[in-house]
Amino acid sequence: MKVRDFMTTQVFTVTPDTALRVVNQIFQRYGTNSILVEDGQQKILGIVTYSDLIRKIFPSYEQAMTDESIWLEPNIIEDHISGLITRPITEVMQKKVLTVKPDMYAIQAGAFMNAHHIKQVPVVENGLRIGLLGYKDLTWGFMLKNCSYF
Secondary structure, three states: OEHHHOOEOOOOEEOOOOEHHHHHHHHHHHOOOEEEEEOOOOOEEEEEEHHHHHHHHOOOHHHHHHOOHHHHOOHHHHHHHHHHOOOEHHHOOEOOOOOEOOOOEHHHHHHHHHHOOOOEEEEEEOOEEEEEEEHHHHHHHHHHHHOOOO
């Protein structure tokens, strides 16, 4: 079984100038975990995950433990967030995007994702995005194809 048998073609994309507010709205409205940043021609420029967005918005554990004003003055975080929501996605996105090919064996793609600690990977053919493959796609796909009671 190949990646093309498991991938989804419903991919959420934004352009590099999209504001973080809009990206967050997409995450909240559609419950997706990743959004691709593209040039408008299905060429991938970056990827942003919900975790990337949260790390940008909230202070790290170290910051929270060393700067007590974060706890005592909640308006500091509110001011930080209000300054971020209009910023472009390019400030948060991961620019190095790993991809897989649609004709790659699905089990090989799963091992690739596991080795690189990523949960979703764009599927690219001839330099253009044609889909997205996630761990959920693989696990459900394998279970549905191999178990008669699913």
